Amino acid sequence: MKKKNNNILFIDEIHTIIGAGGTSSGSIDASNILKPALTKGSFKCIGSTTYTEYRNYFEKDRALCRRFQKIDVEEPSFEDSINILKGVKKFYEKFHSVEFDDDCFTEAVKLSKKYLLNSKLPDKAIDLIDETAASVKINFKKKIKKVGVPDIQETLSKIANIPENTIKSDERIKLNNLERDLRTLIFGQDKAVNALSSAIKLSKTGLRNQDKTIGSFLFTGPTGVGKTELAKQLANTMKINFIRFDMSEYMERHSVSKLIGAPPGYVGYDQGGQLTDAIDKSPFSVVLLDEIEKAHPDVFNILLQIMDYGRLTDHMGKRIDFTNVILIMTSNVGANEIIKEKVGFLANFASNDNEKEINSFFSPEFRNRLDAIINFDKLGKKESIKIVEKFLMELESQLVEKDLTINVTSSAKNKIQELGFDVINGARPMARVIQEKIKIPLSEILLKTKKPSGTINIDYSSKNEKFLIKIMSHKKKIKLST
Structure with missing residues (x-):
């Protein structure tokens, strides 16, 4: 030297x-x-x-x-990162024997900035174009080894564990149609759907603090009215991951360590936290904390940090980002007041009693950090029939692969509704009734038939008090009573 x-x-x-x-x-x-x-x-x-x-x-x-002068190197801006990628373009083109479209670098910086949260620019954008170029090079289906925007999107979906159609689809279209799409899947809860959709649109348009979760919601109401189902369908509609935690498993004080990991020196220190690991792996998710009232009070302290700052530090000191998470908590607190049959002024009193129970159970600091407390109404017969039809549509979609369709009479639908719905449990028993009365007998018919095809007729005989299931095929008719 x-x-x-x-x-x-x-x-x-x-x-x-x-x-x-x-x-x-x-x-x-x-x-x-x-x-x-x-x-x-x-x-x-x-x-x-x-x-x-x-x-x-x-x-x-x-x-x-003291023998060195410290110089802080900050993360480059969006425009500077694009210029850096253009500067290394020739090197990666020569190394991988490919060509890059001009739009690739803007897309790589945009997607990596949005989805790759655990690393910095320009490193994550360079890694993205490097891995994309390698993928294109070994793709024998592509005669011309040219890297385009779709290739960048495909690679990003694999790296970030995000469905590819989530990246490619226009988020504005999804948000504009969110309320409509959820209404076709959740019945009798238009107020809840409207409140949830409005809060998410507010966040996604950038009109709220971007350092918080996309939204933090408390769903309250009787069991079996669609609280958990709305969370599931929201994840499906927005094409992001769905993560559910049963909070009855976190009733003890030490259960906090299950969520964020045990501190050093304790058993399970090397295993990680269930919540922090799940979000670290899938940062774009709907997180459902089912029956939150059953969790230990110390769990609520963790939730305050998530709702307030959009981050949580795990047992290893790693900061986990929750700013792309939709946090939903369900509770049955105050549900008894909603279930009671009251009309007129008494109905308003029931609503006030429900609100009082919620306010007395959940602390003010917890309630004030929520974007909305969304109350679910009890379901009526009209809504429960729609739920029956939804379950039957799911059954039909399973039978399409077997070249089968179903035809269910109104008497059969009404009987399923009668058996699968009540005021106390809502529509929760519905899936079990359909499985016992329809799916299990139907499976016996399908096993007895070598190549079943045609239409499955499902009827109910009030005289015999039995469901009648028949496969109407071109060759023969198979019948079973349940």
Whole structure:
């Protein structure tokens, strides 16, 4: 280094020289070897490290630290990142033997900035174009090895564990149709659907604090009225992941460690937290905390941080980003007041009693951090019939692959509604009734038929008090009573 004055020694991860080569017997390490030369100015040296390593290692060696001038390198802007990618374009084109479209770099920066939250620009954008180019190169179906925007999107969906159609679809169209789409799937809860859709649109258009979750909601109401189902269908409609936690499993004080991981020295320290690991893996998700009232009070302290700042630190000190999460909590608190048959002024009193129960159970600091407390009404016969039809449509979609269709009479639908719906449990027993009365007998028919095809007729005989299931095929008719 002394012979060539223009040379610069660059040490990447410079914190690793502290202790390198040293032993317990007291021999000097690499950092102490460098100190005299650095003091004399014998050569020029540049080192790089992260903020964390600088604080944990480099800064503690004051003698070494004062021999360097600290320069903070900030993350480049959106435009600068695009220019950096254009600067390395020729290198990656030559290395992978591909060509990049001009729009690739803008798309790579935009998508990596939005979806790859655990790394910084331009590193994550460079990694994205590098992996995309490698994927295109080994794709034998593509005769011309040219990297386009669709290739960038496909690679990003694999890296970020996000459905490809989520990236490609226009989010404005999804948001404009969100209310309509949810109404076709959730029946009798138009007020709840409207409140949820409005809050999500507000967040997505950037008219609220971007350092919080997309939305934090408390669904209240009787069991079996669609609280959990609305959360599921919201995830399906927005084409993002759905993560559910049964909060009855977190009733004890120590259960907090199950969510964020056990602290050092405790059993399970190396296993990670169920909530933090799930969001770290799938940052774009609908998170459902079912029956939140059953959770230990300490769990609510964690939720306050998530709702207020959109982040949570796990047991390893890693900061998990929740700003792309829709947080939904369900509760049956106050449900008894909704179930009671009251009309006129008494109905208003029931609503007030429900609100009082919610206010007395949940603390003010918790309620004030919610975007909305959405009350679900009890279901009537009209809505429950629609739910029956929805279950039957799902059954028909399963039978399409077997070249079968179904035809269900109104008497059969009414009987399923009668057996599968009540005021206390709502529509919760519906799936079990359809399985016992329709699916199990139908499976017996299908097993007895070599190549079933045609139309399945489902009727109910009030005289015999039985469901009648027949497969009307061109060759023969198979009948079963249940």
